[in-house]
Amino acid sequence: MANTSGGVALEGTVVDMPAPQISERPLRAANGFVMAGVATALELAGIALFIVGIAVLATDGGTLGLWALVVGILLGLTGFFLYFGLTAVAPGEARVVQLLGRYIGTLRNPGFQWINPITQRRRVSTRIRNHETDVTKVNDADGNPIQIATVVVWQVEDTAQAVFEVDDFLEFVAIQAETAVRHIAGSFPYDAHGEPRLSLRDNAEEINDQLSTEIGIRVASAGVKVIESRIIHLAYAPEIAHAMLRRQQAGAVVAARQRIVEGAVGMVEMALEKLAEHDVVELDEERKAAMVSNLLVVLVGDRDTQPVVNTGTLYQ
Numbered sequence: 001m002a003n004t005s006g007g008v009a010l011e012g013t014v015v016d017m018p019a020p021q022i023s024e025r026p027l028r029a030a031n032g033f034v035m036a037g038v039a040t041a042l043e044l045a046g047i048a049l050f051i052v053g054i055a056v057l058a059t060d061g062g063t064l065g066l067w068a069l070v071v072g073i074l075l076g077l078t079g080f081f082l083y084f085g086l087t088a089v090a091p092g093e094a095r096v097v098q099l100l101g102r103y104i105g106t107l108r109n110p111g112f113q114w115i116n117p118i119t120q121r122r123r124v125s126t127r128i129r130n131h132e133t134d135v136t137k138v139n140d141a142d143g144n145p146i147q148i149a150t151v152v153v154w155q156v157e158d159t160a161q162a163v164f165e166v167d168d169f170l171e172f173v174a175i176q177a178e179t180a181v182r183h184i185a186g187s188f189p190y191d192a193h194g195e196p197r198l199s200l201r202d203n204a205e206e207i208n209d210q211l212s213t214e215i216g217i218r219v220a221s222a223g224v225k226v227i228e229s230r231i232i233h234l235a236y237a238p239e240i241a242h243a244m245l246r247r248q249q250a251g252a253v254v255a256a257r258q259r260i261v262e263g264a265v266g267m268v269e270m271a272l273e274k275l276a277e278h279d280v281v282e283l284d285e286e287r288k289a290a291m292v293s294n295l296l297v298v299l300v301g302d303r304d305t306q307p308v309v310n311t312g313t314l315y316q
Contacts, residue, residue: 022165153226
């Protein structure tokens with residue numbers, strides 16, 4: 001199997017996903033509490049100078065009051081502007097940061113931080129998520145219509161790729177998961193019926209591994225890592241379910257009968273050996289055949305036997 005950025009052969013199919021053009025890089029940020037203190041200090045200083053400037057202008061109207069008024073306004077606006085750079089990052093999420101349309105990095109460290117106020121910040125969850133596909137009707141490798149549903153456990157691994165490589169990574173994961181489920185379901189039969197091949201019903205672990213691999217290949221370009229995928233619903237479609245159930249029941253009956261016959265033959269052999277070993281009765285070939293026949297009828301029959309008392313001999 002090749003890397004996740006190129007063509008990968010999986011059960012006769014090549015999944016050719018484009019290589020990502022961007023990758024995540026960390027962004028350094030300042031302490032949010034320190035910058036909040038600086039912004040607050042500037043705001044207070046600006047307000048104080050604004051009040052002083054008004055007072056000076058009211059008393060003598062000199063240029064000193066005008067300069068105090070202008071500086072106070074600038075300090076207040078600067079402090080107010082700095083507040084826009086404060087960013088809180090919660091555990092299990094990241095912030096993808098853009099400056100004038102250009103990706104400059106991702107904030108992953110949780111806490112109260114400060115970055116350039118004119119940047120655009122997009123919140124991306126990095127928590128583990130579940131996606132459950134709808135019950136889908138597809139044809140298996142034998143052409144039988146079946147119903148299948150899966151649950152996919154996944155997580156955003158590269159936030160930059162999740163945001164910039166696809167339009168909506170949530171929708172992308174959902175569609176690619178359903179595509180992979182349809183492909184896997186159509187590549188294997190529902191039941192092997194005793195043949196030496198993988199089947200959806202008998203080889204769940206192997207099928208789940210292949211499903212996880214294919215989904216992982218399909219969504220890797222979007223910066224998504226598949227942790228696990230598992231089939232949670234598998235059944236024949238309603239129109240053939242009854243016929244397939246009868247087939248399974250017939251197979252079970254045949255298998256049970258085979259076990260019964262094998263056990264009965266062993267018990268008959270043991271009975272004949274014990275009779276001969278202890279000289280209980282001397283049996284010729286015809287009596288042995290009659291005894292074997294009676295024992296097999298008793299042991300193999302699915303109904304209670306009715307005893308028959310023979311008042312004569314075996315030959316009369």
